[in-house]
Amino acid sequence: MKTKFVVITGGVLSGLGKGVVTASIGSILKAQGYKVSAVKIDPYINVDAGTMRPTEHGEVFVTEDGGETDQDLGNYERFFDENIFKKHNITTGQVYLNVIQKERNLEYDGKCVEVIPHIPLEVRRRIFKVAKDTKADYVMIEVGGTIGDYQNVLFLEALREMKREYNNMIFVHVAYLPVPGNIGEMKTKPAQHSVRALNASGIQPDIIIARASNMIDKIRREKLSTFCNVKEDAVIGAPDVFNIYEVPLIFEKQGLGKKIVEKFGKKYKKGKLSKWESLIKKTKKLKKTVKIGIVGKYFDIGDFTLEDSYISVIEAIKHASWNNSVNYKIEWIDSKKYEKNKSALKELDKYNGVIVPGGFGYSGVEGKILAIEYVRKKKIPYLGICYGMQLAVVEFARNVCKLEGANTTENEKNVKHPVIDILPEQIEKLKQKKYGATMRLGTYPAKLKRGTKVRKLYKNKGKVDERHRHRYEVNPEYIERLEKKGLVFSGKSPDRSLMEFMELPKHPYFVGAQAHPEFKSRPFRPAPLFDGLIKAAIKKRIK
Ligand code: GLN
Secondary structure: OOOEEEEEEEEOOOOOOHHHHHHHHHHHHHOOOOOEEEEEEEOOOOOOHHHOOHHHHOOOEEOOOOOEEOOHHHHHHHHHOOOOOHHHEEEHHHHHHHHHHHHHOOOOOOOOOOHHHHHHHHHHHHHHHHHHHHOOOEEEEEEOOOOOOHHHHHHHHHHHHHHHHHOOEEEEEEEEOOOOOOOOOOOOHHHHHHHHHHHHOOOOOOEEEEEEOOOOOHHHHHHHHHHHOOOHHHEEEEEOOOOHHHHHHHHHHOOHHHHHHHHOOOOOOOOOOHHHHHHHHHHHHOOOEEEEEEEEOOOEEOOEEOHHHHHHHHHHHHHHHHHOOOEEEEEEEEOHHHHHOHHHHHHHHHOOEEEEOOOOOOOOHHHHHHHHHHHHHOOOOEEEEOHHHHHHHHHHHHHOOOOOOOEEOOOOOOOOOEEEEEOOOHHHHHHOOOOOOOOEEEEEEEEEOOOOHHHHHOOOOOEEEEEEEEOEEEOHHHHHHHHHOOOEEEEEOOOOOOEEEEEOOOOOOEEEEOOOHHHHOEOOEOOHHHHHHHHHHHHOOOO
């Protein structure tokens, strides 16, 4: 196999943007004409991210083949402009599950199955499978967690062994360099310690990425070089940026692409990063801004808000805004406040567009429905994604069709008007408590109705594919009643049984999708429904 591996580890802190670093390194290699792919290793026992609360873990990114994966796979897709699949996310849970299953099937020929060597071997088998299936020249391997964590030790062991035998591998360590307020100086000590901890696992980094608020200077490069045993020019600065798509350019400017290929004995060809350069140039010059309100609930952890739960939605807003030559400003709205105080709804007037993104369960739902009613009546551009579409149907049923108390059975089992109901194939799964990876997941096609806004946005295509993650659907028994009052189902599954898209033709922009169009949005190919929202938002009054 000719694949080369670039392993990315993280030190000092979590949340360093290791995913963006990984995706950016892949991008500069891709720009040199190489085929690139990536693997994310997650140390948790969950088999996949699907059973985790978004505030615990961030967004659950859905792949084409229906994987419920780590949000970093979204970064890889957006930076590489390529699809990444379920098997590219390896978790401790998957590894152990497989080893134990194999043991039960007598696949170890009567051997004693042990943590070493069998767990690292299974990790390796999975990494090599990705390399083989993608035929990539370079596979990035991002190790989740922080060096020093007990739970990623076995993955480091697997990678150390892999390097010994396979050799076509380099290690890049991303470490945080704090600038403590009271000192006002960038400190390298925590990074030094994290490299020591990595050394204790038998791994010596080839390159150090110095993540900090500022660019690392010469003195601190020298320090890291001396204490961490890397060449000075192998310390690469990664300062905070306004726009993550600038990171590949910052790395390339410091010669990172050259350094990596030369470490593998390859000759450097100057990479073509011009499309990223023009994007950054363009975004720095934008004058007008659209203000988008996102009404959701997975925002806060303790006293802090975390945008990670909706990262693909945020990226999709960015892509669509830039495509329309405007800046974006996103504000997070906790729907529960509308339940307590309806007069607060007036604040929605200040947005050029409103989104209700995907979600689950009862909390905050009535507030979301109130917000949807408000933007429908006030003709504020609206995009409802998955739950956001389902709740738009509930709102329309209650307030326009006068189906009193209409609801989704997700929240009210014996509701009088179950306008959103469980998908028939899901009933049995829930009865048996089979929650993991059992939703309607991944890509499904929809046929679009002629003359609709949605079809126009999809460049008048008759059939489109989007990625799904849901258990509930628009109840077929209510379709006629909803349509009679003016709600248009602009897209349906090919057998016409499932309502995939909806819109209100008389509204400037009131569109819903059962799928999650944000997962397929790319920097140079915005998701059509987000593009439509931004276009309508611009028309609404823009400052
Ligand atoms: N809770 C809804 C369902 O399961 C919507 C899911 C979502 O928004 N992804 O159908």
